[in-house]
Amino acid sequence: xxxxxxxxxxxxxxxxxxxxxxxxxxxxxxxxxxxxxxxxxxxxxxxxxxxxxxxxxxxxxxxxxxxxxxxxxxxxxxxxxxxxxxxxxxxxxxxxxxxxxxxxxxxxxxxxxxxxxxxxxxxxxxxxxxxxxxxxxxxxxxxxxxxxxxxxxxxxxxxxxxxxxxxxxxxxxxxxxxxxxxxxxxxxxxxxxxxxxxxxxxxxxxxxxxxxxxxxxxxxxxxxxxxxxxxx
Ligand SMILES: [Zn+2]
Numbered sequence: 001x002x003x004x005x006x007x008x009x010x011x012x013x014x015x016x017x018x019x020x021x022x023x024x025x026x027x028x029x030x031x032x033x034x035x036x037x038x039x040x041x042x043x044x045x046x047x048x049x050x051x052x053x054x055x056x057x058x059x060x061x062x063x064x065x066x067x068x069x070x071x072x073x074x075x076x077x078x079x080x081x082x083x084x085x086x087x088x089x090x091x092x093x094x095x096x097x098x099x100x101x102x103x104x105x106x107x108x109x110x111x112x113x114x115x116x117x118x119x120x121x122x123x124x125x126x127x128x129x130x131x132x133x134x135x136x137x138x139x140x141x142x143x144x145x146x147x148x149x150x151x152x153x154x155x156x157x158x159x160x161x162x163x164x165x166x167x168x169x170x171x172x173x174x175x176x177x178x179x180x181x182x183x184x185x186x187x188x189x190x191x192x193x194x195x196x197x198x199x200x201x202x203x204x205x206x207x208x209x210x211x212x213x214x215x216x217x218x219x220x221x222x223x224x225x226x227x228x229x230x231x232x
Contacts, residue, residue: 025144026132030156032184034226037215039185041066041203042157044095044133045192047074047081054200055191056088062207064217065089069133069155072097072117074192075124082124091219092121093131093155101136102143110146131155131220155220157188161202164194170201177206181215184223 032038041059046052046068059066068085070092075082085092096102097117102110118129132152139147139154147154159180161173168176177187189199207217218226 023145024148025141026139026147026150026152026154028139028144028154028156029186029224031158031182031186032223032227034184034223034228036226037183037213038218038223038226039181039187039210039215040218040220040223041187041189042069042093042133042155042220043067043189043191044069045071045074045099045190045194047078047085048192048195049078049081051191051195051199052078052081053084055189055195055203056084056090058200058203058207059090060088061204062211064207065091065219065222066217067091067093067131067155067220068191069093069095069131070117070121071095071099071192072120073099075117075120079124082121082126086125091131091221092126092129093133093220094118094121094129094152095133096135099135102134102139104140105143107142107146110143111150114147114150114152153224155186157186158182159185159187161187161189161199163196163199163202164190166194166196166198168198168202170198170205173198173202174205174209177202178209178213181210181213184226186220186223 094117096113100113121129133155
């Protein structure tokens, strides 16, 4: 009995260690905590044949790297634009395969929506995406747990240009970003079907204006590395 006890307790410890750890919800980041004057421009819903090349040209003109949250079903139709983004050093994140709103969906449905997009992006030469932007800004607790299990960080935003509503002019949106800018801010634009000349114009205006204020533009991935204290 005395001899078998260590073996028995070892088996119990082994059983506990082999159990999957409870799912931790994915972290949701709306702004990175940093003292550095950095901003991240993000573009959702692309790529689109009309707007993505114009946005890329505006960013490249000022040597700015940004983050694109890609819809997989759009990427398969315009693979050359994903390759162009990668060639230009842009950060690629996931925005789902079909832009599915992750509310009241089963873990299996969520996993498939997110995993298929990762496979599409990897097949086009992207590293495995680790950043996810929730369509419609929606992710319930099942979604956050599933995304956490899959190793994703969920990226929100702190400056919403609402460009998809097509109400704001380029000038209005550029001024909005200038006024709301603060270290670690994440700005949301759209380069998919809801993109517009106003979006492209705002990007062209705000980059030099914020550079004059001492801001640097970085990708979300780069900005996460500048976080100066751990989140609780
Ligand atoms: Zn979207």
